[in-house]
Amino acid sequence: MRRVLIRLAWFLGSLLLASFLIFAATNALPGDIANFLLGTNARPEEVTALRERLGLNRPFLVRYLEWLGGVVVGDFGTSQITGRPVTEMILPRLEVSAWLVGLATIGSLLIALPVGAYAALRRRHLDGVAVSAVSQFGLAVPSFWAGIWLVVLFAVQLRWFPAGGYVSYWDSVGEWALHLVLPVGALSIVQASVISRYVRSAVIDVLHTDYFRTARAIGWSRIGALWRHGLRNISISLLTVIGLQVTTLLVGAIIIEQVFAIPGLGSRLLLAVTQRDLVIVQGIVLVLVWAVLLINFLVDVAYQFLDPRLKRAAA
Amino acid sequence: MSLIEIRGGAVTYTRRGVPFVAVRDVDLAVEPGDRVGIVGGSGSGKTTIARLMLGLVRPSAGDVLFRGRSIVTGSPDELRRSASLVFQDPNSSLDPRMRVDRIIAEPLRRRATPVEIEEALASVGLDPQHARRFPHQLSGGQRQRVAIARALVADPKLLVADEPVSALDVLVRGQVLRLIRDEVTSRNLALVMISHDLTVVRELCNRVCVVHDGRIVEAGPVEDVFQRPRDEYTVRLLEATLSL
Amino acid sequence: MSFLEVDDLTVRFGDTVAVDHVGFAVEDTGRLGIIGASGSGKSVTSLAIAGLLSETARVTGSIRLDGQELVGLREREYRELRGSKLSMIFQEPMTALDPTMRVGRQIAEVIALHERRSGKRLTVEAELARVGIRDPQRVGESFPHQLSGGQRQRALIAMAIINRPGLVICDEPTTALDVLVQKQILGLLDEVLTDRAALFVSHDLAVVREVCRHIIVMEHGRIVEQGDVDDVIATPEHEYTARLVAAARGTL
């Protein structure tokens, strides 16, 4: 338990530090929102007045603490461009992005586990090598490029799925699913090539373990021993990989939202960047970074409980 | 004055936040030219005693004296100039990215001349051509010979050998043990031999300490302990030892 | 006809010959010790009989177990034999058990695999008691890392004999153990191996002598000497055997 508490303390500390870095990056750098909003021809008095109104001339630390205080109670401030509360803008888009990332994680695992295991078991045969080669290539493909070609094939040529857009789950489940197939597919394929390579080498490691040999000696087939004893051991290390890969997936999702014109956090973030709406940029970047840190923290804790060799020490 | 002496030594490790006592109440003195065997099962603490003796772990209680001076409160430098260690597994005790000549020269703390390297190799029965090889290009027995050459190059007074043959193939064990015995005799070194194998200790040592559960349960001249064991654990150990 | 008959057995990995025209026989209650240094082919021989060599190995010759030819046997049928008719005990009890699964479940698995019924907890505990484990309930509920080396090896022996196999292959079963534990495990093996055929692979003559009367000595994949263990030790004919005997004597 003590180890978990120490990890919790580090986690909370890292949330705090991350928020400070984000605030500092958007506020301490020279691009001043007041200058930008008023253009280069603005008179100095006007700039000063606007800075006053936006509260930009108060000490940096005070502004940071105010912002953080708001974030903790769910208030991400007010947009400098639209004048609407940022929280209100983020929430519906958070749901969209979460669907995208969550489904892509599941999709990539569904592809990667069998593919990786196959490549490992057949590694000395042509088909296994071919599978490895394909995943090697998939590793090098940007997910948005894969997305573009899925659009060309399935939206432009075959017209099976829409080329872009999004329908809320609560409005129509069927349309929702239809719109998500291509973006989730693009993310999953690329992500699966990364994970399948981990699975492949993890399975090869298992094939060389003594406990795998024992399982074979008591009468399991190779597949059976792998399923019964390999999977448990692999999943523990795979969990860490999935945690680390969430970052890549999140980045992929931001770009994929752009490819498919999906109204998620990423597309709102990019709009805010072009408009220099720093409050929204801060808010969304914070949500994304905290999400990454949270997921890695959860993986870390889960790891402590999943591996029986660590269990006694954790409890 | 003893060459090296452990007085009431104890070592406590922290394993996953839980402290556990590896050895305690260890009293052991090694005189110049002494050949001491330390025997016991795995996890009994015999390796910890060796590490304690060489200043590689700090005692949680007691003291370690080299020529009467503490290496716990004082500096272990002088001890390290006069003592060396042969590890169990030569695969991991030789840096895989160093050539044999650099490995052997390390305790000299200076560049060794080709003649010195050649002599060091010859003393452990290796051909001079091995000097430019990497450890993975040698056989297990040859690697352990390189490790012994490194242990002897700086003219130590004390050689500690931690299971020096248990990672080696049966057929080369005898050769390596003979090499250690011959070098110890000709250089008149003090030897501390850690082993689970009583036969080895019987052949090489004049005194023996039996370690069980982190304590020395019996100590004395080899023949006394082996002929007339007093401790119940020693008796069981002797009974369990198979020989032809 | 003997229970196990190995004839002209050859195992190749690519161009290297690991086992070279080896033949021997073991009666249905007989025991055979296979002696050799590392790389002599003794382990490859035992893995070949169990059909557990990697797919890069090419096996030729004949292995007949209770009249059934094993060389070229389909994997599906081989699988039926392993754990029921023939079983193995390996060297490293540390790593031979699945670290993420409770020991009792791993033992129950052996029964379930071959009898198409799940292993009852009581059966498992009885089997653990049979191999001399004093608190079978606790051991059954433990993960491998919570047990001592001796307990783990006992659990593996329980797995090997639970389905009353006709042949048990022991590959260096005590090499990784302490002297005291080694003595106990050898005693246990001597007991559980009665009434069945056994192969006992080791580099240590003194260990083999505890359980076997008849031995074969292997070097470079070939049998260089065979006979009664005491005769071989007393008057080794082959130079290699003589060196092994000297090594086991421990005299320098």
Add this chain to the structure above:
Amino acid sequence: MRGSSLWAGAFLIGLVALTAGVALFWTPFDPTANGPLRLAPPGWPHLLGTDAFGSDVLSRLMAGAKVVLLVGVLSVVGAAVVGVPVGIAAAMLPRAWGEIPARLSDILYGFPALLLAILFAAALGGSTWTAVMAIGIATIPAFVRIARAGTLEVLSQPYVEAAQLAGLGPLAIARRHVLPNIAPLVWVQASVSFGIAILSEAGLSYLGLGSGPDSPTWGRMLREAQDHLFSTPILALWPGLAVAFATLGFNLLGDGLRDVLDPRLRERA
């Protein structure tokens, strides 16, 4: 079989580097000039056709190689120079002190290159230099991790203890034993990071957060091609293939280095 991925990787990287080198002095057409012939199919004189502005696709691809290599080299070298010493120090310092750089790099791990680039672009506007900074900073944790893990592994080896007994201090051990033994890991990581940097740069310029309009990049070309997927999908092929093969080159090189540089792996294989 062994060494083949090393050579395949080196070949692909050599191709990209050669293209970039040639593009420094010569491209078939001015990559930024608009021409009268729009969306032309591959042929003569425009070997890979022209884009929606009439610019020569091949010339733009060649110019894009320059940007990719520049961004990759600067960000990866910068990240390694910062990350490796920090990682070694994190492993060799006493526990409490070593924990700090390790944890800081874990936090940095939560900032992928894209988010950093977005933060910089929001404050400074996007440019090649913000892309280099963002990708470079985002790559540091990978080097810290690999150097720290590698150093811990080396420090647990008996040969380090032997060096201690021989009287070597921590700095000498770092120089003689740690650095040579973690070097293969660092080279492999550098190669893999380079591949990731290429992907990141493509993503950034696709989103318009990287280099400005006058330097053609593969990502920007993909962005422009997307508007013509219905009429001229082939425009989306070339830049994507360029990204994929350049990244593949570095990934293959990384795999090849892993096999060749580690003598222990060499024996196992």
